[in-house]
Structures are given as structure tokens and as C-alpha cells.
Amino acid sequence: AQSVTQLGSHVSVSEGALVLLRCNYSSSVPPYLFWYVQYPNQGLQLLLKYTSAATLVKGINGFEAEFKKSETSFHLTKPSAHMSDAAEYFCAVSESSGNTPLVFGKGTRLSVIA
Amino acid sequence: GAVVSQHPSRVICKSGTSVKIECRSLDFQATTMFWYRQFPKQSLMLMATSNEGSKATYEQGVEKDKFLINHASLTLSTLTVTSAHPEDSSFYICSALEGRRGGEQFFGPGTRLTVL
Numbered sequence: 001a002q003s004v005t006q007l008g009s010h011v012s013v014s015e016g017a018l019v020l021l022r023c024n025y026s027s028s029v030p031p032y033l034f035w036y037v038q039y040p041n042q043g044l045q046l047l048l049k050y051t052s053a054a055t056l057v058k059g060i061n062g063f064e065a066e067f068k069k070s071e072t073s074f075h076l077t078k079p080s081a082h083m084s085d086a087a088e089y090f091c092a093v094s095e096s097s098g099n100t101p102l103v104f105g106k107g108t109r110l111s112v113i114a
Numbered sequence: 115g116a117v118v119s120q121h122p123s124r125v126i127c128k129s130g131t132s133v134k135i136e137c138r139s140l141d142f143q144a145t146t147m148f149w150y151r152q153f154p155k156q157s158l159m160l161m162a163t164s165n166e167g168s169k170a171t172y173e174q175g176v177e178k179d180k181f182l183i184n185h186a187s188l189t190l191s192t193l194t195v196t197s198a199h200p201e202d203s204s205f206y207i208c209s210a211l212e213g214r215r216g217g218e219q220f221f222g223p224g225t226r227l228t229v230l
Contacts, residue, residue, distance in 0.1 A: 009155065036221075043118065043207070044221035090157070099211055101148050102219065104157040 002027045002093045006105035014113050019078040021108050023065075023091035026072065033074040034092040034102065035065055044090065050074060061085070086112045117141055118210045120222035127198055128230055135193045135225045137208035143188035144210035148219065149181075152205040161206075164191045198229040 007022040025031055032051050036044040048059025055067040065076045074091060088109050092102040117140040127133050137147055145166045150158040162183050163171040170183035180202075182194040191210075195202055205226050209219040 004157075043120075043223040044209075046218065099146065099213075099219075101160045101163060102158075102209075103160075104150075106155070106157040 002031065002095070002103045004091050004093050004103055004105035006089075006091050006108050008108055009106065010109045010111065012111040012113060013081045015083055016080050019063075019076070019081045019085065019110065021076040021089050021091075021110065023074045023076065023105060024072050025074060025091075025093045027093055027095075029095055032094045032096055033065075033067060034094065035059065035063070035074075035076050036090045036092060038088040038090065038107075040087075047076070047089075081110075081112045083112050083114065086110055116212050116218075116220045118208065118220045118222040120206075120208060120225050122225060123223060124226045124228075126228045126230065129199055130197055132194055132196045133198055133227060135195070135206055135208075135227075137191045137193070137210065137222050139189045139210040139212075139220070142210070142212050144191075144212065145188060146211040147185060147191040148209045148211075149183065149191075149193050150207045150209070152207060152224070158207060161193075195227065198227070200229045203227055203229045 003026045005024045034049045035047040038044050047063050048057045050057050050067045058064045063078045088107050090107045091105040094102050119138045121136045147164040149161045151161050152158045161176045164183045164185040166185045172178045185191040205224050207224040209221045
């Protein structure tokens with residue numbers, strides 16, 4: 001079975017500050033890991049995904065995440081927060097690169113303060 | 115490209131009635147679609163996997179007779195909540211699998227169901 005834990009249901013940062021959203025996973029098979037962003041009243045948009053290639057994954061909008069097997073983590077970072085980054089972020093794990101269902105974390109709401 | 119729509123975006127119904135939610139892949143064909151349910155402040159939970167032309171596969175604990183899924187074409191899957199009750203009130207999200215892009219899932223905007 002697979003599971004995801006997102007630490008912190010709400011994270012607040014100042015504009016221009018570092019964004020760090022934490023995600024830890026549990027998987028009995030080599031995992032595929034994803035970060036999605038959800039803006040109000042919109043669907044989930046893929047930010048980035050790890051598919052067993054490079055451990056440091058770069059995504060859209062300046063986000064990146066690093067896969068650390070020893071820590072079973074896949075934390076999402078962005079060097080400088082922008083107001084438009086305020087949204088709900090979901091970490092997810094899957095047994096494949098996308099054609100199997102995703103197991104989601106509970107989500108982290110990111111607020112950006114001017 | 116790779117847009118998934120859901121209709122309606124929001125529905126309010128009386129207890130005991132049935133509600134149909136549509137999930138459409140607008141610019142690609144999707145042999146597989148997934149239906150998720152999201153409770154407030156909780157994660158998305160997979161309800162069922164919908165495969166075009168065959169019966170849906172339901173997750174443990176999901177009543178297949180209550181949540182009817184039909185995937186009659188490569189661009190449309192429907193979820194019908196039969197005899198809805200207030201506890202069925204939730205946010206329902208579908209995703210469609212785009213095979214040509216390495217199997218990436220694209221998500222619809224969700225449907226907010228409120229049962230009175």
C-alpha cells in the first residue's frame with residue numbers, strides 16, 4: 001500500500017521568501033511522486049513529477065522537488081514566493097508514471113503575504 | 115491542450131434524488147478515467163476506475179450500485195449518484211488519462227454536490 005503525508009495543512013510565507021512544502025511517502029514499490037497545484041474552483045494542475053530519473057526535479061513556475069529515498073521525502077521548494085503562488089498544493093504517489101490511480105496527501109494551503 | 119471538463123460545476127439536490135456528473139476530455143481520447151472524492155480539508159480519495167467499454171472498477175468501500183459509472187465513449191465518463199443523501203455531499207473530481215503523453219492524468223475542475 002502507498003500513502004502520503006503532508007506536514008502542515010497551512011503554510012504562510014512573505015512575498016520573495018523561500019517556499020518549502022513538505023511531503024513524506026510510504027510505498028512498498030519504487031514510487032512515482034507528483035506535486036499538483038489547485039487554484040480555487042479549478043482542477044489540479046501538475047507542477048512536477050519524479051519518475052526514477054534525476055532525483056532533483058524541476059517543474060513549472062519555478063518550483064522544484066528533490067527525491068530523497070533515505071528520508072522517504074519529496075519536498076517542494078521555490079526560492080522566491082510570488083503572490084500568484086497562493087493555492088492548495090497536493091503531493092501524490094503512484095505505482096507508475098501516471099496510468100494508475102494516484103494516492104494523495106491531504107494538501108497544504110500556501111498563503112503569500114505582501 | 116489536454117483539457118478535461120466537468121458538468122455541472124455545482125449542484126444542489128433533494129435527498130432521494132439522483133444526480134449525474136459528466137467528465138469529458140475535450141481534445142484527446144481517454145480510455146481510462148478516474149473518479150475521486152474530496153471531503154473538506156481532506157485529500158482526494160479514489161472512488162473508481164472507469165475504462166471505456168467495460169465495467170468500472172470500484173475501490174473497497176464504494177457502493178457500485180449507489181455510484182454508477184458509465185464510460186460509453188473515449189471522451190466521456192459519467193458518475194451518477196443514485197438516491198443521494200446528505201452524507202454524499204462532497205467535491206467530486208475526475209481525471210482522464212492521456213496515453214500519448216506517457217500516461218499523464220489531467221484533472222477536471224470538480225463538481226460540488228450538496229444534498230439537502
